[in-house]
Amino acid sequence: MTAVLRARGLGKRYRQQWALSDCALDIPAGRVVGLVGPNGAGKSTLLSLAAGMNTPTTGEIEVCGGKPGSGPDQLAKVGFVAQDTPTYPGLTIAEHLRLGAALNPRWDAALARKRVERLGLDPKKRAGQLSGGQRAQLALTIGIAKRPELLLLDEPVAALDPLARRGFLQDLMETVAEQGVSVVLSSHLVTDVERVCDYLITLVSSRVVLAGDIEDLLAAHHRLTGPRRDPATLPADQHVITASHTDRQTTLLVRAESPIIDPAWTVGKVGLEDLVLAYLESPDAATPRPALEVLR
Amino acid sequence: MIEFYLDSGSGLSPYQQIVQQVRHALRLGLLREGDQMPKVKDVAAQLAINPNTVLKAYRELENTGLVSARPGVGTFVSATLPGVTPAVLGPLRRDLRRWIAKARLAGLDDEGITALIADTFRETTTEDIA
Numbered sequence: 001m002t003a004v005l006r007a008r009g010l011g012k013r014y015r016q017q018w019a020l021s022d023c024a025l026d027i028p029a030g031r032v033v034g035l036v037g038p039n040g041a042g043k044s045t046l047l048s049l050a051a052g053m054n055t056p057t058t059g060e061i062e063v064c065g066g067k068p069g070s071g072p073d074q075l076a077k078v079g080f081v082a083q084d085t086p087t088y089p090g091l092t093i094a095e096h097l098r099l100g101a102a103l104n105p106r107w108d109a110a111l112a113r114k115r116v117e118r119l120g121l122d123p124k125k126r127a128g129q130l131s132g133g134q135r136a137q138l139a140l141t142i143g144i145a146k147r148p149e150l151l152l153l154d155e156p157v158a159a160l161d162p163l164a165r166r167g168f169l170q171d172l173m174e175t176v177a178e179q180g181v182s183v184v185l186s187s188h189l190v191t192d193v194e195r196v197c198d199y200l201i202t203l204v205s206s207r208v209v210l211a212g213d214i215e216d217l218l219a220a221h222h223r224l225t226g227p228r229r230d231p232a233t234l235p236a237d238q239h240v241i242t243a244s245h246t247d248r249q250t251t252l253l254v255r256a257e258s259p260i261i262d263p264a265w266t267v268g269k270v271g272l273e274d275l276v277l278a279y280l281e282s283p284d285a286a287t288p289r290p291a292l293e294v295l296r
Numbered sequence: 297m298i299e300f301y302l303d304s305g306s307g308l309s310p311y312q313q314i315v316q317q318v319r320h321a322l323r324l325g326l327l328r329e330g331d332q333m334p335k336v337k338d339v340a341a342q343l344a345i346n347p348n349t350v351l352k353a354y355r356e357l358e359n360t361g362l363v364s365a366r367p368g369v370g371t372f373v374s375a376t377l378p379g380v381t382p383a384v385l386g387p388l389r390r391d392l393r394r395w396i397a398k399a400r401l402a403g404l405d406d407e408g409i410t411a412l413i414a415d416t417f418r419e420t421t422t423e424d425i426a
Contacts, residue, residue, distance in 0.1 A: 032346050166344055174341035195302075195310065195345050 009059030034193030037203035079148035089128030112145035133164025
């Protein structure tokens with residue numbers, strides 16, 4: 001399968017601060033990718049690099065087979081809705097659609113009009129008078145009416161109430177089913193990610209600590225509980241992400257490619273939220289480093 | 297037509313819940329052979345879930361022979377699941393009642409009884425697999 005986004009050694013530095021470092025990604029086409037991580041982890045930076053709103057300090061990034069922001073063809077392939085779903089407050093909805101039609105070669109006017117109608121928005125209303133949910137829906141409408149191959153959404157639902165959030169995600173999923181567009185969306189809400197995404201990228205302190213197909217990730221992680229034990233005595237292919245101990249009991253979250261057969265452990269499944277939290281808690285566990293490396 | 301819902305507290309993944317809801321509907325006679333299943337796009341939009349999740353559930357139902365896809369038309373229920381008649385259910389329930397009474401007499405409380413049932417159930421299902 002072709003990659004819709006490919007990054008190698010990608011990094012971005014603002015003054016002395018690395019917002020994104022040494023990022024390697026291969027996102028297959030046709031997926032809905034959830035981008036999670038604490039504030040300041042580099043989510044927005046990655047999205048703006050992919051959109052071509054920003055240029056990398058190091059490494060390279062390829063989006064839909066081209067360099068982000070490299071020309072009109074490239075811009076037409078990528079839809080980007082920045083944080084807080086910006087619109088032009090002084091322009092009406094109809095004017096937004098006219099602007100979209102003038103600026104985007106692949107603009108689908110019928111789709112845009114139909115969506116505005118279905119959302120019950122008055123085309124004569126100015127964007128500044130819309131509620132947060134309506135504004136997000138307008139931004140999404142423009143994003144999908146340009147018929148991109150990849151839709152980048154930076155925390156699209158963060159400011160929305162639960163009802164508006166559900167409405168937004170419903171429309172997004174309908175679009176994915178209809179158009180087969182690839183989506184990368186950042187969010188703090190792992191429950192949303194679990195529902196709508198099938199691929200996960202976790203960023204912590206400017207680095208990718210976990211990336212992959214959500215089903216594969218869940219299948220490869222296990223919660224082990226059993227009598228107290230030193231995690232260092234585990235088989236080599238079981239990699240500890242988090243460990244906690246009481247006097248008698250040890251609880252581990254491990255990544256293991258093969259099934260856990262040790263009868264001393266009670267093996268449990270790990271939910272996506274717990275998995276993400278484990279990596280946020282101990283991002284260093286993500287990349288197993290051999291002890292020898294310390295000598296370098 | 298069946299309408300799906302998601303129960304976040306069920307412990308089952310969304311795709312498993314869809315499969316289970318179809319199976320239950322078949323057992324209870326709410327879905328019958330020949331009924332059309334909702335379109336993948338509509339389920340994805342209604343539940344706000346990834347269309348691939350719906351596709352996966354439908355594919356599993358197809359593999360177990362419960363539904364079949366007619367290209368360009370839709371997905372249809374193609375089999376029924378055996379529902380159990382009250383005549384069969386009655387005696388089974390009576391046996392179970394007798395057993396529960398015996399377990400109580402032996403000193404097990406409700407939690408002990410459910411634990412024993414769950415454990416034995418797990419044991420027999422793994423034996424069946426093996």
